[in-house]
Each structure stands twice: as C-alpha cells, then as structure tokens.
Amino acid sequence: MVKVLLWGSLRSATGGQAEVEVDATTFKELLDRLAEDYPGLRPQIERGVSLALDGVIYREAWFTPIGPDNEVVLMPYMTGG
Amino acid sequence: MTRQDKITRAFKQVGTRPPRPDGIDKVTGRAMYGADMTAPGMLWGKVLRSPHAHARIRSIDTSAAEALEGVKAVVTGADFTLPEDDFYRDVAVNCMAQDAALYDGHAVAAVAAVSEAVAKAALKLIKVEYEVLPHVIDVDAAMTTGAPVVQPGRAYENVPEGMSENVTSHCEFGHGDLAAGFAKADVIVERSFRTAATHQGYIEPHACLASMGGDGRADLWCCTQGQFHVREVCAEILGMESSQLRVTASEIGGGFGGKTTVFIEPVALALSRKAGRPVKIVMKRDEVFRATGPTVHSSIDVKIGMTRDGRITAGEAHLRYSGGAFPCGTVDMGAQSAFAAYDLDAVRTFGWNAMTNRPKEAAYRAPGAPQAIYAVESVVDELCQKLGLDPLDVRILNAARKGTKSAYGPTFDEIGLLATLEAAKAHPHYTAPLGPNQGRGLSCGFWFNFGGNTCVTMNLAFDGTVTITEGNPDIGGSRASISLMAAEELGIPYDKVRTIVADTASIGHNDITDGSRVTFSVGLAAIEAARDAIAKMCARVAKIWGIDPDAVEWKDGAVHPSGPNAGKFPPMTLAEIAATSPNTGGPIAGHYEVNADGAGVSFGVHLVDVEVDPETGATKVLRYTVFQDAGKAVHPDYVEGQMQGGAVQGIGWALNEEYIYGEDGRLQNPGFLDYRVPVASDLPEIETVILEIPNPGHPYGVRGVGETPIVPPLAAISNAVSRAAGVRLTELPMSPPRILKALSAQG
Numbered sequence: 001m002v003k004v005l006l007w008g009s010l011r012s013a014t015g016g017q018a019e020v021e022v023d024a025t026t027f028k029e030l031l032d033r034l035a036e037d038y039p040g041l042r043p044q045i046e047r048g049v050s051l052a053l054d055g056v057i058y059r060e061a062w063f064t065p066i067g068p069d070n071e072v073v074l075m076p077y078m079t080g081g
Numbered sequence: 082m083t084r085q086d087k088i089t090r091a092f093k094q095v096g097t098r099p100p101r102p103d104g105i106d107k108v109t110g111r112a113m114y115g116a117d118m119t120a121p122g123m124l125w126g127k128v129l130r131s132p133h134a135h136a137r138i139r140s141i142d143t144s145a146a147e148a149l150e151g152v153k154a155v156v157t158g159a160d161f162t163l164p165e166d167d168f169y170r171d172v173a174v175n176c177m178a179q180d181a182a183l184y185d186g187h188a189v190a191a192v193a194a195v196s197e198a199v200a201k202a203a204l205k206l207i208k209v210e211y212e213v214l215p216h217v218i219d220v221d222a223a224m225t226t227g228a229p230v231v232q233p234g235r236a237y238e239n240v241p242e243g244m245s246e247n248v249t250s251h252c253e254f255g256h257g258d259l260a261a262g263f264a265k266a267d268v269i270v271e272r273s274f275r276t277a278a279t280h281q282g283y284i285e286p287h288a289c290l291a292s293m294g295g296d297g298r299a300d301l302w303c304c305t306q307g308q309f310h311v312r313e314v315c316a317e318i319l320g321m322e323s324s325q326l327r328v329t330a331s332e333i334g335g336g337f338g339g340k341t342t343v344f345i346e347p348v349a350l351a352l353s354r355k356a357g358r359p360v361k362i363v364m365k366r367d368e369v370f371r372a373t374g375p376t377v378h379s380s381i382d383v384k385i386g387m388t389r390d391g392r393i394t395a396g397e398a399h400l401r402y403s404g405g406a407f408p409c410g411t412v413d414m415g416a417q418s419a420f421a422a423y424d425l426d427a428v429r430t431f432g433w434n435a436m437t438n439r440p441k442e443a444a445y446r447a448p449g450a451p452q453a454i455y456a457v458e459s460v461v462d463e464l465c466q467k468l469g470l471d472p473l474d475v476r477i478l479n480a481a482r483k484g485t486k487s488a489y490g491p492t493f494d495e496i497g498l499l500a501t502l503e504a505a506k507a508h509p510h511y512t513a514p515l516g517p518n519q520g521r522g523l524s525c526g527f528w529f530n531f532g533g534n535t536c537v538t539m540n541l542a543f544d545g546t547v548t549i550t551e552g553n554p555d556i557g558g559s560r561a562s563i564s565l566m567a568a569e570e571l572g573i574p575y576d577k578v579r580t581i582v583a584d585t586a587s588i589g590h591n592d593i594t595d596g597s598r599v600t601f602s603v604g605l606a607a608i609e610a611a612r613d614a615i616a617k618m619c620a621r622v623a624k625i626w627g628i629d630p631d632a633v634e635w636k637d638g639a640v641h642p643s644g645p646n647a648g649k650f651p652p653m654t655l656a657e658i659a660a661t662s663p664n665t666g667g668p669i670a671g672h673y674e675v676n677a678d679g680a681g682v683s684f685g686v687h688l689v690d691v692e693v694d695p696e697t698g699a700t701k702v703l704r705y706t707v708f709q710d711a712g713k714a715v716h717p718d719y720v721e722g723q724m725q726g727g728a729v730q731g732i733g734w735a736l737n738e739e740y741i742y743g744e745d746g747r748l749q750n751p752g753f754l755d756y757r758v759p760v761a762s763d764l765p766e767i768e769t770v771i772l773e774i775p776n777p778g779h780p781y782g783v784r785g786v787g788e789t790p791i792v793p794p795l796a797a798i799s800n801a802v803s804r805a806a807g808v809r810l811t812e813l814p815m816s817p818p819r820i821l822k823a824l825s826a827q828g
Contacts (some may be wrong), residue, residue, distance in 0.1 A: 005490055008253030008429070008466050009239050037264055043238050046625065052491035058678045073490035076252065077415040080596025081281075081338020081443035081788060 001064050002030060005073045006041075013040025027051050030072070042061035048077030082588040094569045095781060098718045101577070103332070103559050111571040112332040115288030115304030120359035123290065124193040124459045127200035128273045128345065128362065129207050130372060131182030131189050134438040135229065136745025137797045138180055138209060141190055145206035154356035155207070157190045160616035161351065164317045171407045173261075173318045175441045176347050180545065183231060183406035184438045185747040186371025188311050188344075194651035198209040202796045206624040216255055216438040216746040220403035221380050223247040232434035247435040249408035252416050254489045255429035262395025262427030266386025267789050270463050274456040275740030276495035276795070276813040281445045282730070282758045285334025286369045289754050291349035292359035298319065301328045306340040306554055307593030310584045318347045319354070329584040330554040336771070337551075337556075337730070338444030339374045341593050362490030363779040370751035374443020375740055377402040377411050377434075383419075391475040396420050396488075397429040400453055402434050407436050411442060414529070415449035417489035418792075419457050422498060422525035422684065438746055444595060447528040451734070451795050455813065458524040458796030463809055472523055472800070473511065476686075477502045480525075497710025497774040497784075498525065498684035502707030504770055505686045510706045516594060519692045519703065520805030526792030530785040531596040536589035537606035539567065539614050539671040543663070545656025547571065547582040549610070551603050552591030557787050558719030559599040565715050566604045566781060570611035572638030573655055580607075597785025601776075602677040602714060606782050614671030621665040626650050679778020680785055687728060687793035689756035693805040695824060698817035700736055700802055706768040706783065712776035712784025724790045725767040731794020733759045735802075737814050 001021045006014060014020050022037060023048070024030035037053040051058045052073040058064050059078060066072060106112040143155040153288055158179040164170050178189045190207050194200035215229035230246045238248045263269060289303035299321070305311050308328040316323045333340065345362040352360040366374070380401045383565065386394040400417045402412040416432035430453075442448075465472040466611040480502055485493045504512060505523065514528025515521060538550040549567055553559060564578040571578075592598065615635045620642040623630040632647035633640050639652035662669050689703040691724040714720040741749045750756045795813060803809045803821065807828040812819060 006625050007490060008431075011238070027701050040238070043477060046279060047237075055491045056495040056681075057491070059533065060676055061678055064678075071492055073416070075490060076410065077493055078414070078529050078596065079444060079448065080412070080529070080531060080598070080621065081341065081446045 002032065002068055002070065002072055004034065010041060010074070014038050024066060026062060026066060027058060027064040029067060050075040050078050057063065059075060082430050084498060090781065092177060094565050094567060094575055095713065095715050096717065097463050098716060099561065102560060102564065104351055106450070114334055116360070116363045117333045118290040118302040118331065120290060120292055122354055123361055124196045125200045126191055126194060126349050126360045126362035128195070128348060128368070129190040129204045131178065131185060131187040133182055133211055133213050133217070134185050134502065135214040136182045136211035137214060137642045138178060138182060138189060139209045139212055140619020142208040143190060146203040148208060149199065150193060151195040151640045152203045153195070154193040154352045155190060155357060156348065156351045156355060159333050159790045160355070161347070162320050167318045167421045169314060170551055172314055172342060173347065175407065177345060184440050186368065186440060188348065188372065191348045191352060193356045194307045198660060201349060206380065210313055214388060217247065218437055218439060218746055220378060220401050220435050220437060221438045223403060224433065225402060231438055235408050235436065236563045245435065248433055249436060250410065250434045252432040253429065254416050256486065257425065257427030258747045259397055259427050259429050263306045263386045264386065265388045265394040267361050268467055269384065270460050270465060270467065271382070271384040272463070272685045272811055274381045274383065274459065274811045276379045276452045276455060278439065279374040279734050279738040280370055280375045280733070280756065281337040281339035282338060283339060284333030286364040286366060287344055287373060288357060288363040289346050289349050290361040291353040293350055293353040294481055295357065297325055299326045299353070300341065301326060301346060301350060302331060302827040303328065303346050303536045304331045304333050304340060306333070306336040306556060306595060308554070309590050310341065310583050310593045311343055311346055315345050315350055316653065317348055326523045327584055327586040330582060330799050333554050337446050338448060338595060341444050342374065343711065344373050361682045363783050366753065367751040370756065371748050372440055373543050375440060376445045377404045377409065377442050377449065379452040381452065383456045383460045385460045385464060386469065389468060391468065391470045391478050393423055394430065396425055396457065398430045398453065398457060400430065400432045402449065403437040403439065404434060405439040406436055408436070409442050411449040415453035417449035419453035420488035421527040423479045423488065423532050424481045425488060428488045430674055446791035450584040450744065450813055454524065454526060454618065454792050455795035455799060459799055459811070467697055468506065469710050473506050477506065495774060495777060496682060496684060497772055500772050500774055501686045501708040501710055504708045504772060505688055508706060510688050510768065512703060515690065518695060518805055519690060520801045522687070522799065522801030522804060523599040524793035524796035524800065525683055525687060526687065526789050528683050528789040530601065530683050531598055532602040532680045533592035533596065533598050533699045534590050535602040535606045535608045536591055536674045537603060537611040538588060541609065541614065541655070541662065541669045543659055545577065545659045546572065547578045548581045550588050550606055551580060551593045552583055552588045553599045553603055554582055556594050557723055558716055559603060562715040562719060563601045563603055563607045567611050570608050571615070571655060594696055597678065597683065597787040601680050601783050601785045604715065604783055605677055606673040607673055609673035612673035613673060614669055615669070617669050618655065621658055621662065622653045624665060655659050681712065681776040681778050681791040683710060683784055683786065685789045685793055686798040689797045690802040691798065691805055693802055695716065695818060698820035698824065700820065702732055702763070702765055704765055706770065707790060708770045708772065709786060709789060710772045710774050710784060711715040711786045712779065713782040714771050715783060717771060720786050721769040723767045723786045728794055729759055729764060731791055732764065732798060735795050735798035735813055735815060737816055739814050740812060749805055
C-alpha cells in the first residue's frame with residue numbers, strides 16, 4: 001500500500017482525509033486506484049495532476065515505480081511560461 | 082530517469098561563452114521572424130474585434146464585405162467546429178467568438194483580401210448586431226454574488242455552492258495547525274495586496290502565414306514557443322489530422338510564456354481553407370494588448386506570525402486571481418509557490434479563480450508565482466521592520482532546505498536557497514551605504530521547473546561536423562547551450578556543431594518551450610543522442626580494427642583501444658569515422674526520445690536599492706543584484722541574460738506596467754506609449770551572481786533558469802520602496818500617483 005498526500009481542496013472527495021492509502025506500484029496504477037476508490041477525485045485526475053515522488057515532480061510518467069517507503073504527493077498539473 | 086549520484090565532471094566547453102549562433106542573423110536582419118514569411122498568391126488577413134467588454138452577438142452580416150472587390154474570404158465563429166474538450170474549446174472561442182463577445186478586443190470575424198488596405202476596408206463593411214451586456218473587470222467584484230456572469234456553468238466541482246458563477250476553481254495547500262502557530266507568535270501582520278494584469282511585452286507581435294491546399298493538407302509558419310502545440314490545437318479546432326498540418330516556427334522576438342498558445346493561427350488557416358490561397362495575419366500592437374495573453378490580475382490577503390527572534394510560526398494566504406473570460410488554473414501555482422521559500426510548521430494557502438471580462442490569460446514566466454510571493458515577502462519584510470530584525474538573517478533562519486516539508490506538500494531534496502541567501506549576505510551590495518529617500522529591499526523567489534516530451538536527432542556529416550535537430554523554438558539561447566553540451570559529450574569543438582529547430586514534420590513531438598525546460602530537457606536528450614552516436618561509432622571502429630566492440634572506448638573525440646590487450650591501433654577521430662561511414666554501414670546518427678522528469682525546483686534572491694522622490698512619487702532603481710542557483714550554467718552569458726531580463730521585466734511590473742480599463746470595460750492603454758515598459762535609461766546595471774549546485778536529475782547538473790528571475794522583483798522593489806518612502810505599499814504597480822497617494826495618506 002502507498003500513502004498519498006492530497007492537497008487540501010481534494011479532501012472533500014476523500015471524506016476529509018488528507019492522506020489516503022491505495023494499492024499501487026506505479027504512477028498509472030496510483031491514478032487508476034484513486035479514481036476508483038474516490039470517484040470525487042476523477043474530474044481533477046482527468047484535468048491533469050502531477051506526482052511528487054520523494055520530492056521529484058513527475059507530470060506524466062505512468063510507469064514510474066512507487067513503493068511503500070516513497071513519499072508520494074499529488075499535485076496539480078504544472079504549466080509554465 | 083536516472084538520478085545522477087554525483088556530478089564531478091570537469092567540463093571543457095560547458096561553462097564557456099562562445100558567440101551566439103543567431104547573433105549575426107539578428108543584427109543584420111537576415112533572421113526570419115513571423116512577419117517575414119511570404120508566399121506566391123498570398124492574401125492579407127485582418128480580424129474584426131469587439132468594441133464591447135461583454136455583448137451578445139445577435140447577428141453578423143458579412144455580405145457587403147464579401148462583395149467588396151479583392152476580398153477572397155470572410156470567416157466568423159460559424160466557420161469553426163468547436164472541439165468537445167474544454168481546453169481546446171476555450172482556445173477556439175478565444176480565437177473567434179461564438180455567440181458572445183467576452184472582452185474588449187475579442188475576435189468576431191476575419192477577412193482575407195488581396196491587400197491590407199482592402200482587408201481593412203472590408204472589416205468596416207461587416208455589420209455586427211450586438212446586445213451589450215453588463216460587464217465585470219475586477220476579480221473581487223466578479224466574486225461577489227450578483228456580479229455580471231461572464232460565462233455560466235463553468236465552475237469545477239471544487240467550488241462550493243452559493244458562490245458567484247464567475248468563480249471557476251478553488252484550491253487549498255498546506256499543513257500544520259494554523260491557530261497553534263499564530264498563538265506562538267509575538268507579532269502578527271495581516272495585509273491585503275493587489276497586483277495589476279501585465280503583458281509579457283514581447284517586441285515581435287504575433288504573426289503567421291497559413292497555406293491550405295484543396296487536398297486538406299496545410300502548412301503554417303508562425304512565431305510561437307511551441308510549433309507542436311500549435312499543430313495540435315489548430316488541427317483540433319479545424320478538424321484536421323495532425324500529420325496533415327506542418328507547422329514551422331519562425332525566429333522569435335520574445336515570448337516569455339505569451340506565445341505558448343494560439344490567437345490568429347486557426348483564423349489564418351480557416352481563411353486559407355476558404356480562399357484556397359495562402360493567408361498572412363500580422364497583429365498590430367493594440368491587438369496584441371487587447372487580445373493576447375496578459376497575466377492574471379490578483380487580490381491577495383496574507384497573515385504571518387513571527388517570534389521576537391525572527392522565527393515564522395505560521396503563514397496563511399488567500400489568493401483571488403482572474404485569468405480573464407475563461408477558467409484558469411494559474412492560481413494553483415500561486416497558492417503552491419507563496420510560502421515555498423520557508424520551512425514552516427503551520428502554513429495554509431487558499432486560491433480562487435474568477436472570470437472577468439478581460440482577455441484570456443496566457444502564461445508569463447513562472448505563472449502565478451510572482452503575485453503570491455510578492456504578497457508573502459512584503460509581509461515578511463514588514464515583520465522584520467516591526468521587530469528590528471535583519472531581513473536576510475530572518476530569511477536564512479526560516480529558509481527551506483533539504484529535508485524541509487514544502488508548503489505545497491513534497492519534501493525538498495537538494496535545493497540552492499540557503500546558498501543564494503548566504504551569497505547575498507556576503508555580497509558588498511548588502512552593506513553598501515544608502516542616502517536620503519533611499520531604501521533597500523530583497524525577496525526570495527521560487528519556481529517548480531519541469532521537463533517534458535523531447536526528441537533530438539544528431540546527424541554526423543561525412544566531413545565530421547554535426548547537426549542537431551530539435552523541436553523547441555530558441556527563446557533564451559538554447560541552440561548555443563545544446564551545441565555546447567553536444568560538443569562536450571562528443572569531445573569536438575563547439576563550432577563543429579550546429580543546432581537547428583525543426584518543423585513538426587521533421588522530428589517527433591516536442592513540448593512547448595516553457596517551464597524552463599529546454600536547456601534541461603533538450604540538453605539531456607542531446608547528451609543522450611551523442612552517447613547513442615558514440616556507441617555506433619565505437620561499433621564501426623571495432624569492425625574496422627577487427628576487434629570486439631567492448632575492446633574500444635570513446636575518449637577526447639576519438640575511438641581508442643580500451644587497453645593493451647585490445648591491440649595497438651591509432652585513435653580514430655569523429656571526423657575520420659564520419660568520412661569512412663559510407664564504407665562501414667552508412668550515415669551515423671544518434672537519437673533520443675524522452676518525457677523528461679527530474680528538472681528540480683529553482684530558487685533565487687534579488688537585492689535592490691531604490692530612491693523615491695517625495696515630491697513626484699517617482700522611483701529610481703539605483704542598484705540591483707540577482708543571485709540564483711543555475712545547477713550548472715552551460716553558457717553563462719545566457720544565464721545572466723535570463724537573470725537580468727527577469728529583473729528588468731519585474732522592475733516594469735513593480736513600478737509602471739498595468740492594464741487600465743475604463744468604466745466601459747475597454748482597455749485604455751493598448752500601446753507602448755501608455756503601457757510603460759522599462760527602457761535602458763530607467764535601469765542600473767543588473768549584477769548577477771550565479772551559484773552552481775548541481776541538479777541530480779541531469780547528467781551535467783543543469784537546472785532551468787528562465788522563470789525564477791521574474792518572481793522576486795515585485796516584492797524586492799516593493800520592500801525597497803516601502804522602506805525608502807516610510808510607508809508600506811500594497812498595490813502594484815507602484816506608479817508615481819500611487820506612491821504619492823500612500824505618502825499623503827501617511828500624513
């Protein structure tokens with residue numbers, strides 16, 4: 001199981017939980033599980049999210065491996081100028 | 082991607098300052114910009130724009146325009162099929178209004194004619210029947226219940242019920258117990274701030290030439306930060322397959338984020354499709370201001386608590402941004418960035434976006450961060466004043482560092498903030514004496530940086546020179562930096578490498594030149610493409626020598642036997658290998674394709690001295706120093722240029738630049754005479770101090786540098802002005818009338 005830290009405004013979709021646990025070993029699995037377990041997160045996931053893994057931000061890499069010891073933080077999808 | 086454990090390489094070429102490869106072309110006029118493209122039989126396109134801030138379009142009669150001699154095509158919203166996807170649909174509607182004009186300058190029709198004069202005359206013959214609607218320009222007004230609704234039904238699921246329909250999104254970040262944090266504070270300061278919308282201010286207006294054949298295939302030349310993005314968006318809007326549209330990026334006269342989207346390109350394509358001839362559109366400056374991307378404007382409340390010895394106990398910010406007449410996610414980045422420079426136990430930021438009858442926001446270097454950090458850094462400075470503390474010492478005391486849980490969630494790895502703060506502390510600028518009416522300000526800055534989709538091809542010519550083909554318009558010196566990294570890896574002179582920016586049919590997809598990504602991502606891909614080519618060269622030489630490929634190695638631009646057991650062979654240089662390549666298997670090329678991650682966040686610190694004239698309210702910037710972590714400065718001239726450019730743009734943003742609207746909702750200053758960007762005589766020399774703390778996510782330690790420099794100037798200058806004037810300024814720009822007003826309010 002992987003602990004995922006959510007940003008504050010997503011907590012309304014997780015019953016107020018700031019951190020949720022999902023069964024996932026990759027970025028893609030994590031997104032799929034989150035959308036299944038917490039359907040209220042699906043619109044945001046479809047609009048785009050980034051993932052910070054031990055402080056490194058990933059925007060789209062589905063196959064990024066994730067383990068139970070990683071710090072996993074969901075973030076909005078980054079754009080820049 | 083692999084994290085680099087330790088970057089200890091001694092560079093021979095990376096870090097040098099060779100002449101820029103585009104320099105001669107640009108100073109002699111040979112460089113081809115967007116407006117320089119022409120084609121046989123070309124028509125001129127012109128766009129009719131709404132004179133109203135908000136109006137229902139009841140009807141558009143184009144018959145008289147179409148009947149004018151020389152007019153070959155007229156298009157309106159009816160000529161575009163709206164994509165289902167919200168993102169593409171908003172871009173399409175922004176390029177050409179459908180049933181409503183949403184801001185002053187919104188395109189409502191366009192004409193293609195044999196000359197500019199005929200096209201202009203035809204615009205006057207188009208009859209648009211408008212029903213003028215109430216408008217709203219200010220973000221706080223837009224968020225009030227009962228405000229005129231810009232677009233109904235656009236709120237995301239995260240917006241609570243009962244809010245104005247203009248509110249499209251809400252976000253919240255942070256951790257810890259705010260109440261407990263504020264209870265520990267000896268002093269708490271709460272302030273409200275406002276920042277005006279500003280334009281990216283690029284010198285080159287948007288320009289494009291579109292040519293669509295009867296078979297539906299099309300070519301498009303345009304000034305853009307991302308030809309692949311232009312291709313995708315235009316193909317979506319025009320119902321084309323991407324492969325049937327080839328987009329070529331011109332040389333670019335500035336972008337700064339504002340050329341990461343499209344405005345006239347789909348219109349030119351639609352006109353060309355209808356006319357059967359190439360169509361060129363070049364925006365006038367007033368169109369650039371009225372209809373292309375300014376920044377968000379903002380209204381921000383900040384509350385920070387601090388102990389007597391300077392420890393921040395809690396920080397809270399409420400950010401209200403408006404990205405114009407469409408939903409906009411920029412506030413998410415502002416809310417994440419606001420407190421990024423600090424190691425805090427209790428922090429919370431809340432963000433809201435609300436629609437207003439203004440043009441659709443486009444990115445501007447580190448979108449969303451300058452406004453948020455301006456507000457936070459202003460309050461930190463005020464707390465230092467109240468407590469009699471040194472503002473640099475307080476920032477050092479509270480600085481985020483490796484292991485800090487950032488205000489937006491993740492724990493920081495290696496970051497360069499502390500090093501930049503300590504460099505600022507040690508710099509003679511910080512202790513230089515100040516005169517009457519002078520003040521010194523400083524601010525930290527932060528940006529995320531990212532990588533993204535990147536393709537690079539490296540081809541060896543038979544004479545031993547190298548061409549790198551990549552797909553990102555060069556807006557900050559990337560061709561030089563990429564050539565330097567390739568030359569370094571190959572071990573050949575820099576002048577034997579030429580990097581070119583290819584069209585969309587000539588290389589695989591590359592993301593937009595944005596997010597400070599190109600030197601990081603394309604550089605990384607060029608290094609890997611070089612390694613791919615090196616592996617092929619080693620295999621060829623091993624074949625020539627009749628030994629195993631494992632028995633050779635690449636060193637100093639040549640293949641050598643890897644040891645005495647491999648045999649005695651004179652080294653073969655890259656040029657020798659390239660010359661024999663037809664005989665050894667054919668041309669040699671290296672490739673690399675990646676969606677790069679690991680860009681690493683970026684921090685900077687700006688230090689500025691100003692003098693405020695109490696009689697006129699005018700501010701003179703006296704001295705300015707920028708400190709920034711570049712990871713590894715590949716071409717230091719360009720890194721310094723980014724740092725200086727950000728500071729200069731920030732000076733304009735802080736002191737003069739703003740979108741000014743009249744009561745009628747129309748933009749009153751759509752030109753450089755009334756929208757005042759800094760000129761050389763406004764500026765001191767911008768001194769730069771580059772720190773190099775290698776980014777473990779890049780083989781040479783490179784970190785993006787393009788966006789962070791726009792972040793600190795707003796607060797640094799505001800802090801300097803506030804200290805010089807003896808009154809806290811809370812609204813940007815700090816134009817002379819605004820400073821005089823603050824001085825007179827103080828009494």
